[in-house]
Amino acid sequence: MSDLPEDEEDDLPLLKGRDGRDRSTHARATRAFVLHPDIRADKSRRLPEHGLAEAISLAHALPELDVIGGEVVRLPRVHPGMLFGSGKVADLKARFAADDIALVLVDGPVTPVQQRNLEKEWGVKLLDRTGLILEIFADRARTREGVLQVELAALSYQRTRLVRAWTHLERQRGGFGFVGGPGETQIEADRRAIDDQVIRLKRQLDKVVKTRELHRAARRKVPFPIVALVGYTNAGKSTLFNRATGADVLAKDMLFATLDPTMRGITLPSGRKIILSDTVGFISDLPTQLVAAFRATLEEVLEADLILHVRDIAHPETGEQAADVADILQSLGVGPATPMYEVWNKLDLTAPAEREALLAQAETRDRVFPVSALTGEGVPRLLDAISAAFDEEKTERSLAVPFTDGRRRAWLHAEGVVLSETPTDTGFAVTVRWTARQEKRYRDLG
Incomplete structure (x- = not known):
């Protein structure tokens, strides 16, 4: 951002941080307050109190912030110039001055004009939900691709x-x-x-991205299925990843603890080898800028042969979170052809009666696995189900592989699906026995 004028650079949300990238004014202004506008005209599937709690958790994800508190502000309508009514603006101004608040986080969209007017009226810096999530992503990005996408x-x-x-x-x-x-x-x-x-x-x-595509092409040649962990942020994906792989990926009770995707090859108890992928957590109202910028990273999910949707089953809005994840997966182009299991995580946080009810409910549903990634309860059954998912029905096919298509021929032999192979004038007549997943992989190599 060095091309911008000095006074403009100071006014943008991101400033220099510990890694040299732009960060925020949090180093100077750490006392923060969170506001969640509850607009009567908006039809939301979430309770405003839960929305405020999530916004406060987002704010706590930035170590530079000292979150003093939060409040749900109920509004009959949005005021174009100031977002809130004049009486509420004056009331909040007095409270911010008394508590020495230097940063206000508004959990929702704020127009540039509203942001300018509120900052001038309150004498504080202000970030909306998009700005806050961008701050968190800027703080967490570690890989070269992650850093570029955040910028x-x-x-x-x-x-x-x-x-x-x-x-x-x-x-x-x-x-x-x-x-x-x-x-x-x-x-x-x-x-x-x-x-x-x-x-x-x-x-x-x-x-x-071209380098990563080369890595992905190399993984396609490896005869191991890819299993991707997806879910709402803080659902416990990284804890489950560590439990299954023995890895030491950052796993905290914090929103967006994982940003950059991590992949590990593991051997299941059955002896089957798979590649397990841990991905960035989803969240409601994900900024459109981030959906576009991180589409390449989230393409790891599109490459998966099996998706594990990890849910925080102890969260009061676990159903709403699951709906948000389904919406984002659909927007990414994940179709019904990719099998998906639901993993009901954090059983250890549920009350005994609720736990028994969840276990009974899961017994009546297909592809649902209650687990506690923290204690390990239910994880062996999940791993067995993952292994069984790839013991699919196999069919025989006759293929004509030309001499010029050595890559596909090598892949067929690496997969171990070739039953017979006969040279022809133009290539090879190959008989294979494979699963639908392997046939899809073969077609994708073209």
């Missing part, structure tokens, strides 16, 4: 907030030459600087 998403977000810079954006730079005219406004110059940086980031990201 790309942040620039896309920042480009829409340039109105916050107030007066200096109204200035104009003089034209060039003798008859240059009024020239471009400062805001146009800033947008152009951001657009140039976006182009550079996309070029760098393209190179990283």
Whole structure:
């Protein structure tokens, strides 16, 4: 962001952090307060109190913040200029001053104009839900691809907030030459600087994505199925991943503890080998900038032969969280052809009566596995089911593989599905016995 003017750079949400990337003003302003607008006209499937609790958990995910408290603000309608009514704005201003609040987090969308007006009225910095999630992702990204994707998403977000810079954006730079005219406004110059940086980031990201595609192509040659863990953030995916693989992936009671995908090859108790993938957690109202920027990372899910949807079954809104995950998977293009198991995690946090009811309910449903990744309860049964999922019915096929298609021929032999092979004038007549999953993999190699 060095191409932006100094005063504009100070006004954007992200500033320099411990890794040299832009971070926030949290180093100077750590006392924060969370507001959850409950707008009467909005039809939400969640209770506002649970939404506030999730927003506070999001704020706690940033170590720089000292979250003083939060409040649900009930609104009959959104006020275009200030979001809240004038009386509520005045009341909150007094409270923020008394508690020395320096950062206000609004759990919902805030327009640039509303953000500018509220910051000016309250004398604080303000982040909406998108800005807060971008802050968390910027703090957690570790891989080169993750860092680039976060920066790309942040620039896309920042480009829409340039109105916050107030007066200096109204200035104009003089034209060039003798008859240059009024020239471009400062805001146009800033947008152009951001657009140039976006182009550079996309070029760098393209190179990283091509490298990852080579890795993915190499994995396709490995005769092991891929199992992907997906689920709402903080559902316990990384704990289950560690339990199954013996790895030491960061697993905390914290939203977005995992950002970059992790893959491990493991041998199941049955002896079958698989590749297990841990992915970033989903969340309701995921910023559109992040959905687009992280599509490449989430493509690991599209490559999976089996998806494990890990649910925090002890959460009061586990059903709503599951619906959010289903919506995001559908938006990513995950279709019904990919088998999916539901893993009801965190049994250890349920009351005895609730636990018995959940176990009884799971017995009546297919592809549902109650577990506690923390204690290990139910995990052996889940691993056995994963192994059995790949003991599919096999069918015989006759294939004509040309000489020029050595890659596919090598893959067939690596998979161990070749029953016979006869040379022909143009290639090989190959008889195979394979599963539907293996046939799909073979077709994808084309």
